[in-house]
Amino acid sequence: MRELPAPYRLARSPAHEAASLAERHEAGECLSHTLSPDELAQFKKLKVPKRRRDWLAGRLAAKKLLLEMLAERGREARPHELPILNRKDGAPYLAFPWEGEPAPFLSLSHAPSGAVAAAVAGGRRIGVDAEAVAERPEAFVTVFAHPSERAGLRSAHDQTRLWTLKESVLKLLCLGLSVDLWDVRFLEADPQRLELHGRALACWESLGRPAIRVESRPSEHEVLSLAYTGETP
Numbered sequence: 428m429r430e431l432p433a434p435y436r437l438a439r440s441p442a443h444e445a446a447s448l449a450e451r452h453e454a455g456e457c458l459s460h461t462l463s464p465d466e467l468a469q470f471k472k473l474k475v476p477k478r479r480r481d482w483l484a485g486r487l488a489a490k491k492l493l494l495e496m497l498a499e500r501g502r503e504a505r506p507h508e509l510p511i512l513n514r515k516d517g518a519p520y521l522a523f524p525w526e527g528e529p530a531p532f533l534s535l536s537h538a539p540s541g542a543v544a545a546a547v548a549g550g551r552r553i554g555v556d557a558e559a560v561a562e563r564p565e566a567f568v569t570v571f572a573h574p575s576e577r578a579g580l581r582s583a584h585d586q587t588r589l590w591t592l593k594e595s596v597l598k599l600l601c602l603g604l605s606v607d608l609w610d611v612r613f614l615e616a617d618p619q620r621l622e623l624h625g626r627a628l629a630c631w632e633s634l635g636r637p638a639i640r641v642e643s644r645p646s647e648h649e650v651l652s653l654a655y656t657g658e659t660p
């Protein structure tokens with residue numbers, strides 16, 4: 428996976444890693460070397476096997492990334508010492524002191540090939556979303572794509588790209604799908620022409636109107652999109 432320019436970071440945990448850990452847990456292995464007590468309590472509440480694997484994959488990707496970031500600061504930790512919890516609105520956060528500055532801003536996404544974690548320290552934000560490429564039903568496209576965006580949607584890749592771009596911006600704003608998807612709009616589905624409306628606009632204004640850049644990384648079966656605040660990349 429292509430690296431992000433500093434200070435933004437990206438890591439992936441392939442689906443088989445979490446599947447194998449979940450299987451070992453089923454077979455009686457304790458996950459306390461990987462998960463904190465709060466995470467273990469959260470994991471035990473998840474009943475649907477796919478959700479358990481996705482949730483675990485997200486934690487594995489995030490911990491991998493955060494351990495690397497800590498090592499670069501000359502610090503060490505073990506995976507279970509880095510709890511990745513969720514705020515009430517669902518947004519993930521690291522409950523671990525980062526020394527001298529707020530903990531990195533985290534974003535997670537679960538895709539069929541595995542989980543992706545993105546992080547950035549220094550008060551910036553990042554949002555990531557990865558989805559399998561698929562043709563969306565017309566009714567669904569109407570809900571997520573504003574009329575001004577629809578002419579730009581010529582293929583399943585275009586639809587998936589627009590969907591993931593919107594989700595990455597909504598994750599950066601910590602809004603998730605709690606807002607109208609038309610409130611994050613890319614004129615003519617062009618990633619360079621982001622417009623915010625309604626609650627998305629109000630949230631962005633409350634953050635001090637930071638510049639938001641986006642990018643999409645399409646592959647044959649999946650599209651990964653990222654939204655960043657700050658000057659680079």
Ligand SMILES: CC(C)(COP(=O)(O)OP(=O)(O)OC[C@H]1O[C@@H](n2cnc3c(N)ncnc32)[C@H](O)[C@@H]1OP(=O)(O)O)[C@@H](O)C(=O)NCCC(=O)NCCS
Pocket residue numbers: 481482485513515516517518519534535536537538555556557594597598599600601602603604605
């Ligand atoms: C964020 C959201 C758009 C992602 O949808 P998705 O494409 O199905 O899922 P993805 O795999 O791409 O992303 C899921 C991750 O997004 C993150 N996320 C959830 N809500 C978020 C929010 N408001 N802001 C930023 N990130 C959020 C979480 O880390 C989640 O993974 P986790 O639950 O394993 O920690 C959607 O889950 C959402 O709107 N959630 C908000 C509602 C909600 O679930 N609230 C929880 C109340 S307890």
